[in-house]
Amino acid sequence: MLEVRGGNPLDGTVRVRGAKNLVPKAMVASLLGETPSVLRGVPQIRDVEIVTGLLELHGVRVASGPDGDQTDGELHLDPADVASGSIVDIDAHAGSSRIPILFCGPLLHSLGQAFIPDLGGCHIGDRPINFHLDVLRKFGAEVDKTPGGIMLKAHSRLQGTKVELPYPSVGATEQVLLTAVRAEGVTELRGAAIEPEIMDLIALLQKMGAIITVDTDRVVRIEGVDSLRGFIHRALPDRNETASWASAALATGGDIFVEGASQPELITFLNVFRKIGGEFDVQETGIRFRHPGGKLRSFALETDVHPGFMTDWQQPLVVAMTQAEGLSIIHETVYENRFGFTDALRDMGAQIQLYRECLGGTPCRFGRRNYQHSAVISGPTDLKGTRIDVPDLRGGFSHLIAALAAQGTSEVHGIELINRGYENFLDKLIGLGAEVSA
Ligand SMILES: CC(=O)N[C@H]1[C@@H](OP(=O)(O)OP(=O)(O)OC[C@H]2O[C@@H](n3ccc(=O)[nH]c3=O)[C@H](O)[C@@H]2O)O[C@H](CO)[C@@H](O)[C@@H]1O
Numbered sequence: 320m321l322e323v324r325g326g327n328p329l330d331g332t333v334r335v336r337g338a339k340n341l342v343p344k345a346m347v348a349s350l351l352g353e354t355p356s357v358l359r360g361v362p363q364i365r366d367v368e369i370v371t372g373l374l375e376l377h378g379v380r381v382a383s384g385p386d387g388d389q390t391d392g393e394l395h396l397d398p399a400d401v402a403s404g405s406i407v408d409i410d411a412h413a414g415s416s417r418i419p420i421l422f423c424g425p426l427l428h429s430l431g432q433a434f435i436p437d438l439g440g441c442h443i444g445d446r447p448i449n450f451h452l453d454v455l456r457k458f459g460a461e462v463d464k465t466p467g468g469i470m471l472k473a474h475s476r477l478q479g480t481k482v483e484l485p486y487p488s489v490g491a492t493e494q495v496l497l498t499a500v501r502a503e504g505v506t507e508l509r510g511a512a513i514e515p516e517i518m519d520l521i522a523l524l525q526k527m528g529a530i531i532t533v534d535t536d537r538v539v540r541i542e543g544v545d546s547l548r549g550f551i552h553r554a555l556p557d558r559n560e561t562a563s564w565a566s567a568a569l570a571t572g573g574d575i576f577v578e579g580a581s582q583p584e585l586i587t588f589l590n591v592f593r594k595i596g597g598e599f600d601v602q603e604t605g606i607r608f609r610h611p612g613g614k615l616r617s618f619a620l621e622t623d624v625h626p627g628f629m630t631d632w633q634q635p636l637v638v639a640m641t642q643a644e645g646l647s648i649i650h651e652t653v654y655e656n657r658f659g660f661t662d663a664l665r666d667m668g669a670q671i672q673l674y675r676e677c678l679g680g681t682p683c684r685f686g687r688r689n690y691q692h693s694a695v696i697s698g699p700t701d702l703k704g705t706r707i708d709v710p711d712l713r714g715g716f717s718h719l720i721a722a723l724a725a726q727g728t729s730e731v732h733g734i735e736l737i738n739r740g741y742e743n744f745l746d747k748l749i750g751l752g753a754e755v756s757a
């Protein structure tokens with residue numbers, strides 16, 4: 320439990336390192352190499368710990384670089400002794416993260432079999448894995464669902480195939496990439512996701528010797544090769560953590576320099592940030608975000624796949640939007656159930672109404688299906704401290720920002736969920752002047 324005394328602007332500098340949505344996947348990719356890999360910019364977050372544990376269970380030696388992992392976050396990954404882990408030990412990771420599903424392709428190539436525990440991740444919708452399993456079957460894998468997870472077998476080398484994703488899923492695109500690079504023959508993927516973290520994964524796989532072409536219209540072609548070598552790679556910075564700190568600056572009337580933030584992956588976010596009334600300054604070593612004083616402006620937006628407005632930015636920004644003048648509208652088109660965190664904001668005094676209709680120009684998969692996936696926020700409203708139970712990663716960070724923007728004291732329970740994607744967030748908050756005590 321964290322006690323948060325709100326009402327003061329957050330002011331100062333925080334540093335972001337490698338992206339939560341790339342680093343654990345890059346670690347999985349090291350399984351594909353015949354020589355060791357070096358990954359830099361690795362943050363100390365729970366998802367990295369989970370994947371480290373899973374890799375070690377499969378015989379990969381994982382060690383920090385010469386400076387520990389303090390400055391450069393360097394990780395050495397040596398897959399020389401890859402072996403099947405014990406199902407009981409692997410199963411202990413059930414429900415921990417979404418990354419285990421990406422072990423399928425690399426383990427099938429190395430060992431001909433894989434056991435994948437049930438996935439975890441944020442509870443923001445059903446999050447099925449049907450695309451992943453369909454794709455793996457197309458490559459020739461035998462897939463059996465068991466009570467504790469999924470058992471996969473490859474009786475011979477996996478074969479390149481043609482895949483068309485019904486929706487540009489990030490994870491399913493990564494599944495195809497990590498499987499196709501060592502399959503026999505060519506794989507053509509249509510309907511691919513093209514998020515910056517996927518492009519960074521492709522860059523890393525290319526360093527390993529993979530042959531991957533990204534064509535127009537979400538088409539990716541992969542020519543399978545017989546073997547790959549290890550990589551040396553610096554992970555792209557975490558654009559989602561950056562957007563979270565930017566929203567924290569706006570919500571609390573503060574001024575935060577995010578060291579390590581990179582502009583190109585944030586163009587869409589920066590446009591919205593400016594339109595709402597926030598100011599930013601892109602510098603050589605990062606981006607400064609600040610509330611310039613005066614009133615914030617309401618705004619209507621729809622979340623979407625890249626290059627649209629990233630769904631993971633939505634939750635922290637909603638907190639800032641409770642401070643904007645007039646009606647703001649958010650249509651969530653990626654997840655059917657990502658507004659649960661607004662209950663706590665309403666308890667704090669925010670005026671947020673949820674709707675089942677698509678409140679935006681883009682008809683989405685959730686229209687007429689009884690999901691509350693649009694929100695109307697009426698502001699500005701004063702927020703007051705309350706007791707909050709953290710529901711998930713971004714929702715939890717958003718609740719912290721709300722507690723810091725609120726008058727009075729809040730009790731925030733379950734903050735350990737936030738560690739899954741925000742490195743040292745408590746120290747960072749304290750460094751920004753937040754009054755928090757555990
Ligand atoms: C670890 C990681 O990188 N997580 C990110 C990744 O999640 P993740 O890779 O899980 O998200 P996806 O892009 O796969 O999911 C998008 C949508 O597709 C649906 N879907 C997905 C797979 C499938 O087999 N069947 C299916 O129906 C999902 O339920 C969801 O509605 O991309 C999301 C969308 O940018 C981000 O919010 C997450 O932060």
Ligand SMILES: C=C(OP(=O)(O)O)C(=O)O
Nearest residue numbers: 417440441631712713740
């Ligand atoms: C939804 C998220 O993550 P995950 O896919 O790991 O649950 C997120 O980072 O906001």
